[in-house]
Amino acid sequence: MSSVRYETPLPKVARIVLDRPERRNAQDTGLLYELNDAFDRAAHDDGIAVIVLAAEGPHFSSGHDLREEDPFGALDGHRTVGTASGFTRPGAEGLMAREEEVFLGFSERWRDIPKPTIAEVQGKVIAGGLMLVWPCDLIVASEDAEFIDNVVAMGVNAVEFFNHPYEFGVRKAKELLFTSGALTAREAERIGMVNRVVPRDRLTETALELAARIAEQPSFALKLAKRSVNAAQDAQGRPDAIRHAFALHQLAHSHNAQVHGFIVEPDFMKRFTRG
DSSP states (O other): OOSEEEEEEETTEEEEEEOOGGGTTOBOHHHHHHHHHHHHHHHHOTTOOEEEEEESSSOSBOOBOTTSSSTTSOOTTOOOOSSOOOTTSSHHHHHHHHHIIIIIIHHHHHHTOSSOEEEEEOSEEEGGGHHHHTTSSEEEEETTOEEEOOTGGGTSSSOSSOOHHHHHOHHHHHHHHHHTOEEEHHHHHHTTSOSEEEOGGGHHHHHHHHHHHHHTSOHHHHHHHHHHHHHHHHHTTHHHHHHHHHHHHHHHHHHHHHHHSSSSOHHHHHHHHHO
16 A cells, blocks of 8 residues: 555554655545555454554545546546445546445445544645544544635535534524534534544644543443444434535535536635645
């Protein structure tokens, strides 16, 4: 793997590290498949009880890599893991299939890993970066962490993994989306999205201490506890809400393509390119 590292820093603990610091860990297609492979490796290893997801460099993730050569194209060279199809079809059909696989599909897949997962987060987490953090069961953040969803500014309703109302409630979800705003680490902790906030120099230490404590518990009981909490959340209608939002996400892409000739707002892309 070239964009992801796999480590075992403690007994029963796997630590997966995003390793594209020069691109602020922007998620191109290769990184996402490498990350999925790393999660699979940890999930299938009976010697691993807890998985930590971390990132190299000053920022956890700047989101989808819009500078990838063909960020919205077919998945050439990658062995798909979901049941979506039609990746090479033109128009909305091909794009929707791609996003079902590598965005919504991966996020849901990682959420359901039958082992506790901890996100170890520093710096900026922008849009698609939330789709790496939110599937994790626990979040440990450094004091400088900032969680940003600016997708409405791109002309789209939200990221593909629409977990906003379940992370911090409908009022805060609307504020974040309507303003293309940000949450500080402390604010995210106050509203229940983040478990712990620590100085940057204690981030990895704290995440691994938490992982080690969890790893002491019986593995089967951990699996059942995770499934119980996830089932309670799903009983509130989360899967239907996410699928509905995903469909509207595809409608927004189609609208932008028809009106602007590109699937996101051109004004946003101009600012992004200048940045």
